[in-house]
Amino acid sequence: xxxxxxxxxxxxxxxxxxxxxxxxxxxxxxxxxxxxxxxALGTALGIDLPGRIGGRAGRDAxxxxxxxxxxxxxxxxxxxxxxxxxxxxxxxxxxxxxxxxISGRETTIAIDGPRAAELLTLGLARDPAGIAPGDGRRTYxxxxxxxxxxxxxxxxxxxxxxxxxPHLLGLLDTGCRELAAEAP
Amino acid sequence: xxxxxxxxxxxxxxxxxxxYAGEAHVMRPEDPSAATDEDWHAFLFLRDNIKGVHFxxxxxxHGCGRFFNAARNTITDRFLTTYRAGAPRPDPGxxxxxxx
Numbered sequence: 001x002x003x004x005x006x007x008x009x010x011x012x013x014x015x016x017x018x019x020x021x022x023x024x025x026x027x028x029x030x031x032x033x034x035x036x037x038x039x040a041l042g043t044a045l046g047i048d049l050p051g052r053i054g055g056r057a058g059r060d061a062x063x064x065x066x067x068x069x070x071x072x073x074x075x076x077x078x079x080x081x082x083x084x085x086x087x088x089x090x091x092x093x094x095x096x097x098x099x100x101x102i103s104g105r106e107t108t109i110a111i112d113g114p115r116a117a118e119l120l121t122l123g124l125a126r127d128p129a130g131i132a133p134g135d136g137r138r139t140y141x142x143x144x145x146x147x148x149x150x151x152x153x154x155x156x157x158x159x160x161x162x163x164x165x166p167h168l169l170g171l172l173d174t175g176c177r178e179l180a181a182e183a184p
Numbered sequence: 185x186x187x188x189x190x191x192x193x194x195x196x197x198x199x200x201x202x203x204y205a206g207e208a209h210v211m212r213p214e215d216p217s218a219a220t221d222e223d224w225h226a227f228l229f230l231r232d233n234i235k236g237v238h239f240x241x242x243x244x245x246h247g248c249g250r251f252f253n254a255a256r257n258t259i260t261d262r263f264l265t266t267y268r269a270g271a272p273r274p275d276p277g278x279x280x281x282x283x284x
Contacts, residue, residue, distance in 0.1 A: 053192065053193045053194075053248050054193070067248065067249070068192065068247075068248035068249045068250060069192050069248060069250060071248075071249065125185075125197075125198035125200045125201065126197050126198055126201070130195065137247070138246070138247055138248070138249075139201060139246060139247060140198075140200055140201045140246035140247075145245075145246045
């Protein structure tokens with residue numbers, strides 16, 4: 001995993017009464033594109049690939065989210081990426097697909113706390129309430145495409161490309177302070 | 185801001201998640217080398233500038249990534265319907281503003 005000069009190491013960056021912003025330990029990331037043979041692919045990967053856009057599934061420490069009609073993102077412990085790639089390659093001849101390691105592409109920002117959803121409205125054009133806990137979406141946040149995971153009512157993760165991370169972290173930091181500074 | 189219904193996500197979402205992608209139902213000639221220069225020129229460059237119901241392509245670029253088609257009234261800037269790429273062009277007479 002490459003270290004990026006402008007992105008702080010994993011850990012909590014700011015905690016206020018409104019929310020906490022942190023950076024998670026870098027997971028392995030895989031992009032999967034496939035049109036047919038999803039059942040067989042899912043069996044090979046050990047994941048029942050969700051068919052609904054925004055739906056999630058997983059096993060052990062591996063998570064998958066459906067981003068589009070033929071597109072999924074998989075998060076896994078970094079050491080399991082090679083095994084997932086091999087599992088995909090083993091069924092490639094019968095079920096052509098694209099499974100690519102994109103671990104080096106994104107930073108994951110953890111956003112949680114009582115006003116986390118409200119904090120997201122700072123840059124999210126859509127209503128966070130439209131994303132149910134346990135779901136996620138690829139969407140748009142203050143000018144960038146991000147993948148938003150809603151782990152709970154007030155717990156989110158946001159995958160952003162490295163180069164956008166310093167800007168978004170700054171924005172979220174400001175938002176955290178602003179919300180906390182509001183008169184109760 | 186416009187609200188656009190993505191026929192793949194089946195959600196009505198803010199316009200900033202989408203990009204406009206030109207007129208819909210422009211068919212590429214089956215055999216380009218058999219097309220005349222005039223036909224090719226028309227395919228590449230000539231588009232209608234409709235006042236009224238316009239069929240156009242959009243892409244849910246900051247979402248599912250899919251191209252789809254929409255019918256929009258260029259006078260009121262309201263969407264009449266959106267439908268998946270490859271689906272036939274709906275009859276404008278059956279469409280009403282605010283429909284999805």
